[in-house]
Amino acid sequence: MSRSFGDTILIWALRACAAIAGAVVLLIGCFVLAESIPALASIGLTRFFSDASWHPTQGLYGLLPMLWGTLLATAGAVLLATPLGIAAGVFCNFYAPPPLAKIYRRILELLAGIPSVVYGFWGLMVLVPLIGRLQPPGPSLLAGILVLTLMTLPTIALTADAAIRSVPDDYRRAAAALGLSRFATVRRVILPVAKSGLLTGVILQVGRALGETMAILMVCGNQVQTPRSVFDPIRTLTANIALEMAYATGSHRGALFVSGLLLLGVIVCLVIVADRVAHRRVHV
Amino acid sequence: MTSTQPCRPSPADGGPPCCEPHPWIETEGLSLHYSTRTAFRDVTLPIHKGCITAIVGPSGCGKSSLLQSLNRLTDLIPECRVTGRIRLDGQDVTGREVDVIALRRRVGMIFQKPIPLPFSIRKNLDFPLRQHGVRQASARQAKIERALRDVGLWNEVKDRLDAPAAGLSGGQLQRLCIARTLALDPEVLLLDEPCSALDPLASGTVEDLIASLRGRYTIAIVTHNLAQARRIADHVAVFWVQEGCGRLIEFGAAAAIFHQPTQELTAAYIGGMRG
Amino acid sequence: MSRSTVALGERVATAVLWSAALGVIAVFAWLLVDLAGQGLSRLSFEFLTAAPRNAGRQGGLGPILVSTALILLVCMAVSLPLGLGTAILLAEFTAPTQRFGRLVRRSLDVLAGVPSIVFGLFGNVFFCQVLGLGFSILAGGLTLACMVLPILIRATEEGLRAVSDEHRRNAAALGLSRAATIAHLLLPAAMPGLLAGWILGVSRAAAETAALMFTSGYVDRMPESLLDSGRALTIHIYDLSMNVPGGNATAAASALVLVALLLLCNVASACFASRWLPRRSLAR
Numbered sequence: 001m002s003r004s005f006g007d008t009i010l011i012w013a014l015r016a017c018a019a020i021a022g023a024v025v026l027l028i029g030c031f032v033l034a035e036s037i038p039a040l041a042s043i044g045l046t047r048f049f050s051d052a053s054w055h056p057t058q059g060l061y062g063l064l065p066m067l068w069g070t071l072l073a074t075a076g077a078v079l080l081a082t083p084l085g086i087a088a089g090v091f092c093n094f095y096a097p098p099p100l101a102k103i104y105r106r107i108l109e110l111l112a113g114i115p116s117v118v119y120g121f122w123g124l125m126v127l128v129p130l131i132g133r134l135q136p137p138g139p140s141l142l143a144g145i146l147v148l149t150l151m152t153l154p155t156i157a158l159t160a161d162a163a164i165r166s167v168p169d170d171y172r173r174a175a176a177a178l179g180l181s182r183f184a185t186v187r188r189v190i191l192p193v194a195k196s197g198l199l200t201g202v203i204l205q206v207g208r209a210l211g212e213t214m215a216i217l218m219v220c221g222n223q224v225q226t227p228r229s230v231f232d233p234i235r236t237l238t239a240n241i242a243l244e245m246a247y248a249t250g251s252h253r254g255a256l257f258v259s260g261l262l263l264l265g266v267i268v269c270l271v272i273v274a275d276r277v278a279h280r281r282v283h284v
Numbered sequence: 285m286t287s288t289q290p291c292r293p294s295p296a297d298g299g300p301p302c303c304e305p306h307p308w309i310e311t312e313g314l315s316l317h318y319s320t321r322t323a324f325r326d327v328t329l330p331i332h333k334g335c336i337t338a339i340v341g342p343s344g345c346g347k348s349s350l351l352q353s354l355n356r357l358t359d360l361i362p363e364c365r366v367t368g369r370i371r372l373d374g375q376d377v378t379g380r381e382v383d384v385i386a387l388r389r390r391v392g393m394i395f396q397k398p399i400p401l402p403f404s405i406r407k408n409l410d411f412p413l414r415q416h417g418v419r420q421a422s423a424r425q426a427k428i429e430r431a432l433r434d435v436g437l438w439n440e441v442k443d444r445l446d447a448p449a450a451g452l453s454g455g456q457l458q459r460l461c462i463a464r465t466l467a468l469d470p471e472v473l474l475l476d477e478p479c480s481a482l483d484p485l486a487s488g489t490v491e492d493l494i495a496s497l498r499g500r501y502t503i504a505i506v507t508h509n510l511a512q513a514r515r516i517a518d519h520v521a522v523f524w525v526q527e528g529c530g531r532l533i534e535f536g537a538a539a540a541i542f543h544q545p546t547q548e549l550t551a552a553y554i555g556g557m558r559g
Numbered sequence: 560m561s562r563s564t565v566a567l568g569e570r571v572a573t574a575v576l577w578s579a580a581l582g583v584i585a586v587f588a589w590l591l592v593d594l595a596g597q598g599l600s601r602l603s604f605e606f607l608t609a610a611p612r613n614a615g616r617q618g619g620l621g622p623i624l625v626s627t628a629l630i631l632l633v634c635m636a637v638s639l640p641l642g643l644g645t646a647i648l649l650a651e652f653t654a655p656t657q658r659f660g661r662l663v664r665r666s667l668d669v670l671a672g673v674p675s676i677v678f679g680l681f682g683n684v685f686f687c688q689v690l691g692l693g694f695s696i697l698a699g700g701l702t703l704a705c706m707v708l709p710i711l712i713r714a715t716e717e718g719l720r721a722v723s724d725e726h727r728r729n730a731a732a733l734g735l736s737r738a739a740t741i742a743h744l745l746l747p748a749a750m751p752g753l754l755a756g757w758i759l760g761v762s763r764a765a766a767e768t769a770a771l772m773f774t775s776g777y778v779d780r781m782p783e784s785l786l787d788s789g790r791a792l793t794i795h796i797y798d799l800s801m802n803v804p805g806g807n808a809t810a811a812a813s814a815l816v817l818v819a820l821l822l823l824c825n826v827a828s829a830c831f832a833s834r835w836l837p838r839r840s841l842a843r
Binding site: 006007010011013014015016017018019020021022023024025026027028031032034035083084087088090091092095096104106107109110111113114115116117118119120121122124125126150153157181182183184204207208210211212213214217218238241242245246256257260263264267268270271275 | 565576641669683684705818
């Protein structure tokens with residue numbers, strides 16, 4: 001295709017922009033990898049999982065307790081936030097009167113934008129003392145789960161709302177024509193059709209919960225241990241990086257980058273899975 | 285354009301045919317494929333200089349696609365492949381090296397739905413001229429006025445040239461779109477059902493305008509309105525869907541097509557029995 | 560199932576959904592009321608302009624707001640042109656099947672999922688060390704630029720795609736170059752939508768904490784150049800609540816300021832979006 005001279009310049013400029021934008025993620029991967037390689041070489045990948053504990057100054061690099069912390073906090077939060085979020089999405093589309101649904105959506109959007117540090121601060125001020133009264137010490141896995149739930153809920157609700165709204169009206173009409181009740185319509189018709197959209201939203205929120213740092217850092221107590229109950233303080237991988245990055249050197253610093261690399265790897269997998277799910281359409 | 289001697293039909297010399305039988309833009313074995321289907325196949329069609337060629341046929345037989353391939357608007361559609369030749373004044377314009385912007389200036393196009401640029405009436409004509417390198421403001425002004433007079437819009441809008449174009453009525457908008465194209469001094473005008481989105485009155489005005497452009501421009505018009513084709517066309521090309529894609533089934537002088545079509549399908553279509 | 564059990568189930572479902580939806584709102588109302596209760600007494604005009612004293616327990620936010628603004632300015636100055644260019648390429652010049660475009664899109668999807676703490680690690684290595692910017696506003700802003708890039712690109716691409724194809728065809732039929740079409744027709748037509756998306760990007764950047772911890776640093780003096788370290792508002796909240804005993808009131812007040820700023824962004828974005836809708840429907 002022949003173009004004017006100006007267009008040719010434009011296209012190359014745009015391509016340069018896109019190449020840079022596309023390369024950022026590679027750059028991140030490369031640098032985090034490059035910083036981890038010395039630690040991986042000197043410590044070895046297996047010791048990150050086999051060492052009994054995390055005492056980098058004494059040469060112990062076990063990430064497992066923190067990995068458990070991360071996984072449990074994420075799992076708890078997603079398990080709590082998903083039903084609530086989907087309920088909120090259903091509420092917006094089927095139960096709330098339209099003006100209320102509109103306001104509700106706006107509030108959710110607003111909440112989705114509240115910084116994690118504010119959630120963390122509130123958790124520290126309010127939730128932690130509450131839990132402490134229930135079962136000392138207070139800063140705990142439970143606090144982390146609750147704060148993460150609050151943080152992920154608005155976004156899950158918004159994606160659920162969008163997924164439900166994108167279900168073609170024909171389904172609603174068909175269900176109504178069959179005389180299905182409102183709840184039966186939602187449960188038997190709408191939710192199954194919207195499944196892939198709902199699932200994509202949840203998977204992406206899993207990624208967000210795994211990577212969340214500030215709120216967790218502020219409410220979880222940050223003790224390196226495998227929790228035995230939800231009231232035990234925990235430390236997550238992200239919190240660990242945030243806490244120790246400031247003074248870590250040598251292998252210790254490298255080990256922190258290894259945990260960053262681990263997070264990055266998990267996120268990449270989740271994004272790919274989400275992409276697959278999103279493109280597997282129930283209706284054609 | 286040395287050989288152009290615009291011929292103006294006048295009732296005195298008996299009206300059409302006014303045009304020379306000299307193909308100004310012509311296709312040869314032209315086919316257009318989208319990723320999953322073929323819009324039209326193997327179309328060889330001459331569009332004679334100064335004449336009005338009507339392209340008729342049922343919906344979905346590739347008429348609009350054909351027009352869009354003539355000025356390479358099909359370049360905008362991803363996964364769209366054109367094969368065959370298109371010659372403008374004897375020169376092939378299908379190659380990669382062809383300057384499509386210059387081509388589109390020579391081969392103007394009007395769509396069914398008149399869409400003004402989101403500017404004032406004046407800027408609708410002024411902006412394309414400036415983009416095509418007409419630097420002198422006075423030259424642009426002269427071209428704008430001439431084009432607006434040509435489409436009979438000058439008297440209606442001369443007092444509000446700086447008002448937003450979106451405020452015009454449908455028929456006025458279509459004439460503005462034609463003026464916008466005429467201001468660029470095209471050789472060929474491609475009109476894609478220019479009247480079908482307008483009310484009957486406006487449709488009549490635009491039709492008269494098109495007829496008045498005969499001789500000065502080489503015109504191809506896609507229309508669903510056979511009566512219209514009969515009124516204004518010198519030549520008629522009949523398209524039909526065969527084996528899932530559009531084919532040119534008959535081409536000839538308008539009188540011949542309307543009075544003694546050689547194809548049965550054409551006869552049926554003209555007779556209003558099919559399509 | 561008899562008619563009455565259906566009706567009962569329906570009523571229970573309705574009750575559950577309403578209470579879930581309202582419960583969600585109630586928790587968030589609790590959060591905001593709590594913040595207001597703790598922080599409102601500290602808020603004043605002086606609080607916004609004065610320098611922090613006594614580790615932030617007294618004084619105000621002056622230098623911190625300036626640093627935050629500078630970080631955001633750097634972030635947008637870099638990410639806007641880059642994002643705009645990429646989005647134009649993706650929306651206007653790339654067929655959905657083209658390999659380069661698919662590659663860029665995929666990598667942006669991954670970038671959108673990268674945890675902020677990993678951006679922090681990357682920014683620390685790349686901008687602070689490799690590029691030698693040290694702990695500085697510039698390094699922080701650049702790190703955030705990488706982070707908001709996917710958001711900006713997605714919003715811009717959607718905005719451009721919402722402009723009807725008829726405009727493009729009309730412009731092309733007049734022989735306008737692609738560059739002129741984009742600059743004079745498509746971008747102005749899409750502008751309100753683009754602004755809404757860009758404001759969203761700014762507010763995401765303003766809410767970020769973890770990525771700034773080891774890039775722009777903690778120094779709470781008035782920055783003298785972009786190469787000075789500057790403390791962002793979010794970092795200030797974190798530091799006050801975690802490391803400064805007795806800093807809670809100031810932390811709550813700062814959180815209120817931050818939430819108010821984000822609310823402002825949100826409202827502005829909604830205004831632009833709603834102004835855009837009527838025009839878009841006209842274009843369709």
